Amino acid sequence: MSFDALIVSHGQPSDPDVGEAEIAALAAAVAAHLPEARIDGVTLAAQGRIEALSANRPGALIYPMFMADGWFTQVQLPKRLAEGAGPQLVSFGLDCTLPMLAADWLRQVCTDHGLEPDKTDLVVAGHGSGKSRRVSEATRAFADRVAEGFGPQSVRCGFVEEDPSLTDALSGLGSNAICLPFFAARRGHVLEDLPEAVDASGFKGIMLDPIGLHPEVPRMIAGALRWRATTSDVSRCV
Known part of the structure; x- marks a missing residue:
């Protein structure tokens, strides 16, 4: 089953390119475990980029590379996403694995x-x-x-x-x-x-x-994305 996914982090507002490079590298590492998927990385700090990417990836899974759910993941991120993007997975720090x-x-x-x-x-x-x-x-x-x-x-x-x-x-x-x-x-x-x-x-x-x-994190994220792409369950953490 092919699918799209966006891995989203906060980024570095004072120097957006740094955060963009980091999340792109993570997305590439995750993609190595998901040959059936198209994985992109983006930060909230890069003006206009998440809006453009999500508009071009309707239905893309959204993976928040955040340590907890809060204002950024529950308010700011959904607000920035183009219509039709999602669903959004649990944040990285809350993943039960x-x-x-x-x-x-x-x-x-x-x-x-x-x-x-x-x-x-x-x-x-x-x-x-x-x-x-x-x-x-x-x-x-x-x-x-x-x-x-x-x-x-x-x-x-x-x-x-x-x-x-x-x-x-x-x-x-x-x-x-x-x-x-x-x-x-x-x-x-x-x-x-x-x-x-x-x-x-x-x-x-x-x-x-x-x-x-940790070097096993890309594999863990890939597992979460594959799980969500093939099930209607909101979370593996039950």
Whole structure:
């Protein structure tokens, strides 16, 4: 079954070309797993591009490369899409298969570093928000599900825009700790706030790449798109 899909991210309003290049690369990686589909990537930051692409892809599946559902995915994105585009899938950070991918990754990290999961402290670093609890709730739900599959001795979350802060969450841990950034890309907060928090807290554990950069993510997204293209179910997460 052939189908079209658009993978949509927020992008970088100050430099739209950067975000456009990143989402195009992700779309190409997803397309490698979906020879039957036409996959494009686009950001909300690129003026007029999502409107044009969605107009030329009637019925295209919409995959939000966001960590939670909120104003951007529920208001701004639908508003920007041309008539006839959709349906829209659950956001990347809410995909029920993501915690399983993360738990597998963490177990491999422990093996590579000679750590035991049940003697390892896990910190999930997220964005948070001063306006809505949706973002931190999504982060905590992700952390809880990862912990179920990974089995650390402790799990905590830290946020850029909420308490507990990243610095507080990273403090007081030994070298048997792993920090997993709950972000889609290596930009902004991952390059600025997170390193600052590591320095301020004296964190000596293992800092992983953002979950959105895991090499298995394109395959996961491809699976979600294929599922939605062949079923009327709104979500695999039941």
